[in-house]
Amino acid sequence: MASTVLDLNHVRRGCAQCSLQQLCLPAGISAGDLQQLDDIVKRRRPVAGGERLFRLGDPMSAVYVARDGAFKTVALNEDGEEQIVGFHLPGELIGLDALGSGHHRCEGVALVEANVCEVPYDLLAHVAAQLPSLQQQLMRVIGQSVDRDQDHVGMLVRRSAGERIALFLHGLGERYRHIGQSAIQFKLPMSREDIANYLGLALETVSRGFSKLHEDGVIAVSGRRIEVLDTLELNRLAHVHEAVDAKRGRA
Amino acid sequence: MASTVLDLNHVRRGCAQCSLQQLCLPAGISAGDLQQLDDIVKRRRPVAGGERLFRLGDPMSAVYVARDGAFKTVALNEDGEEQIVGFHLPGELIGLDALGSGHHRCEGVALVEANVCEVPYDLLAHVAAQLPSLQQQLMRVIGQSVDRDQDHVGMLVRRSAGERIALFLHGLGERYRHIGQSAIQFKLPMSREDIANYLGLALETVSRGFSKLHEDGVIAVSGRRIEVLDTLELNRLAHVHEAVDAKRGRA
DNA sequence: CGCAGAGTTGATACCAGTCAACAAAAGTGG
DNA sequence: CCACTTTTGTTGACTGGTATCAACTCTGCG
Numbered sequence: 001m002a003s004t005v006l007d008l009n010h011v012r013r014g015c016a017q018c019s020l021q022q023l024c025l026p027a028g029i030s031a032g033d034l035q036q037l038d039d040i041v042k043r044r045r046p047v048a049g050g051e052r053l054f055r056l057g058d059p060m061s062a063v064y065v066a067r068d069g070a071f072k073t074v075a076l077n078e079d080g081e082e083q084i085v086g087f088h089l090p091g092e093l094i095g096l097d098a099l100g101s102g103h104h105r106c107e108g109v110a111l112v113e114a115n116v117c118e119v120p121y122d123l124l125a126h127v128a129a130q131l132p133s134l135q136q137q138l139m140r141v142i143g144q145s146v147d148r149d150q151d152h153v154g155m156l157v158r159r160s161a162g163e164r165i166a167l168f169l170h171g172l173g174e175r176y177r178h179i180g181q182s183a184i185q186f187k188l189p190m191s192r193e194d195i196a197n198y199l200g201l202a203l204e205t206v207s208r209g210f211s212k213l214h215e216d217g218v219i220a221v222s223g224r225r226i227e228v229l230d231t232l233e234l235n236r237l238a239h240v241h242e243a244v245d246a247k248r249g250r251a
Numbered sequence: 252m253a254s255t256v257l258d259l260n261h262v263r264r265g266c267a268q269c270s271l272q273q274l275c276l277p278a279g280i281s282a283g284d285l286q287q288l289d290d291i292v293k294r295r296r297p298v299a300g301g302e303r304l305f306r307l308g309d310p311m312s313a314v315y316v317a318r319d320g321a322f323k324t325v326a327l328n329e330d331g332e333e334q335i336v337g338f339h340l341p342g343e344l345i346g347l348d349a350l351g352s353g354h355h356r357c358e359g360v361a362l363v364e365a366n367v368c369e370v371p372y373d374l375l376a377h378v379a380a381q382l383p384s385l386q387q388q389l390m391r392v393i394g395q396s397v398d399r400d401q402d403h404v405g406m407l408v409r410r411s412a413g414e415r416i417a418l419f420l421h422g423l424g425e426r427y428r429h430i431g432q433s434a435i436q437f438k439l440p441m442s443r444e445d446i447a448n449y450l451g452l453a454l455e456t457v458s459r460g461f462s463k464l465h466e467d468g469v470i471a472v473s474g475r476r477i478e479v480l481d482t483l484e485l486n487r488l489a490h491v492h493e494a495v496d497a498k499r500g501r502a
Numbered sequence: 503c504g505c506a507g508a509g510t511t512g513a514t515a516c517c518a519g520t521c522a523a524c525a526a527a528a529g530t531g532g
Numbered sequence: 533c534c535a536c537t538t539t540t541g542t543t544g545a546c547t548g549g550t551a552t553c554a555a556c557t558c559t560g561c562g
Contacts, residue, residue, distance in 0.1 A: 075401065075405065077405065077490070078490070078491070079490060081409075083404070083405055083408055083409075085401055085404060096394070096397065097394075097397065097398075097401070098394070099390050099391065099393060099394025099397065100391060100393075100394030100395040100396075100397060100398040101394070101395075101398070105398065105401065106401075125383075125386065125387070125390075129380060129383060129386060132376075132380060135376065135380060136376070139350050139376070140350065140351060142350060142351075142393060143347070143348075143349070143350025143351030143352070144351040144352075145351075145397070146347060146348065146350060146351060146396070146397060146400065147348075147351040147352070147356065149397065149400045149401065149404070150326065150336055150348065150356065150357075150400065152404060153334070153336060153400070153403055153404060153407065154326065154328065154334055156404065156407045156408060156451060157334055157407060157448075157451035158334075158451050160517075160518090161517080161518065191539095191540070191541090192540075192541060192542095193540080193541095197408075200407060200408035200409050201518080201519090202518070202519050202520075203540095203541085204518090204519080204520085204541095204542080204543085205517095205518060205519075206541095207541060207542055207543080208518090208542080208543080210541095210542095211542070211543080223526090223527080223540085223541075239328065239329065239330060240329070411549075411550090412549080412550065442507095442508070442509090443508075443509060443510095444508085444509095452550080452551090453550070453551050453552075454508095454509085455509090455510080455511085455550090455551080455552085456549095456550060456551075458509060458510055458511080459510080459511080459550095461509095461510095462510070462511080474508085474509080474558090474559080
């Protein structure tokens with residue numbers, strides 16, 4: 001009843017009312033110009049967990065942004081093995097994997113029930129060509145997606161299982177903080193198997209890693225509920241040093 | 252003397268005369284429009300091996316394309332450890348790592364003496380906004396760079412040392428073929444240490460991997476000179492199946 | 503000729519993958 | 533609503549691949 005009405009309002013609300021406005025494509029765009037972008041954004045009905053936004057080989061028709069929920073992009077190699085290329089939280093663009101060839105190299109899969117905005121790519125390119133600020137913001141969000149890919153590589157190369165897991169939890173926390181949610185208490189939208197796949201580990205190793213962090217009092221784990229109890233220790237394990245140790249001067 | 256004149260001619264030659272034209276930014280751009288792009292491209296004097304195009308933290312001022320030679324982009328983490336994020340052959344864009352934040356996350360380093368075109372980013376964005384075909388091609392080359400990053404992840408995750416090395420050699424061969432050079436006989440522009448770093452292995456493991464491939468008659472190795480003797484076997488080791496082995500029926 | 507850097511090869515230790523059994527949670531149908 | 537099944541996650545024992553340490557060779561170069 002009341003909730004249904006709210007949901008409809010939510011779906012109908014445009015970019016100007018969206019809480020992600022400053023993190024998403026509209027960031028830095030004037031209120032006047034925003035309408036042009038808003039006009040081409042399709043707000044779809046909720047997608048169920050496991051549902052796909054696009055499949056391997058599909059021609060690139062649109063880019064997507066989650067309003068809530070979470071997604072994964074999965075590459076399938078010739079042997080049919082799956083490789084999770086990225087996880088996508090609200091405000092992060094999905095579907096850029098098709099930019100190079102015009103066809104998707106990955107499948108975009110909802111991890112949980114989610115709401116998503118769909119932006120037809122040809123219209124986006126057309127509007128962006130007329131709005132330099134959108135053009136610039138588009139480049140920025142693409143660049144941020146590249147940055148996340150590089151962070152992913154950084155997690156994989158020459159890091160122990162424990163470091164990868166700590167880095168993963170730290171990174172996820174930061175991304176939740178970025179969208180205004182708690183960085184120290186959250187529910188993982190993905191399974192242990194997904195995490196293992198993403199980190200290049202066996203799922204048993206991920207499970208053991210979580211247990212170890214739990215034993216050591218760094219986090220509390222209960223299934224997919226995570227609470228970070230000792231942020232500093234988690235950062236240390238992840239080799240992330242922030243303002244805390246400001247003495248290490250930078251040039 | 253004579254050589255100096257030749258070099259100047261080389262440097263002065265525009266995109267229209269460049270052998271990489273169809274692989275680089277100008278691809279798909281009409282001869283008329285090409286001049287506008289050509290006007291903003293700076294062709295620099297050769298850079299020496301080890302020289303840097305940009306450093307960590309530099310504001311993004313330009314993107315670069317090698318005309319010949321080879322480059323690496325190296326991320327430096329807070330502990331001062333280096334992580335090679337990518338190798339760049341002629342025609343591949345360098346410097347896109349700054350798109351997200353406006354500042355370089357990596358250093359762009361020449362592996363050998365090389366010639367490079369420099370395209371000031373603000374001018375590029377300005378011209379691209381007026382030329383839809385350039386705009387489109389810019390998106391494509393950015394997308395291809397993302398594709399290479401994903402291939403990199405694919406090399407790292409859940410693959411044995413032997414597979415990574417085979418995949419690396421295979422991929423390098425394909426990239427040389429793409430720019431019109433031999434895919435089965437080439438000189439590695441990077442050291443064993445660089446390869447190891449890129450593949451997330453110890454340099455000794457890379458050396459052993461090369462020796463193993465040599466023993467097995469798959470490649471001939473002499474320092475940095477590589478000759479692929481058994482392409483099919485190399486592909487098999489890399490889990491790359493092309494039209495060749497159609498008998499291995501797939502569901 | 504000797505030196506420094508790059509690459510190769512050998513011996514050893516240990517981290518993480520694999521196999522296996524179990525436990526808990528989430529669906530499913532009567 | 534409860535028994536059953538299926539999925540998901542945890543824990544243990546064992547093994548193997550790769551990092552590490554170390555010695556050595558080769559190459560180019562001043």
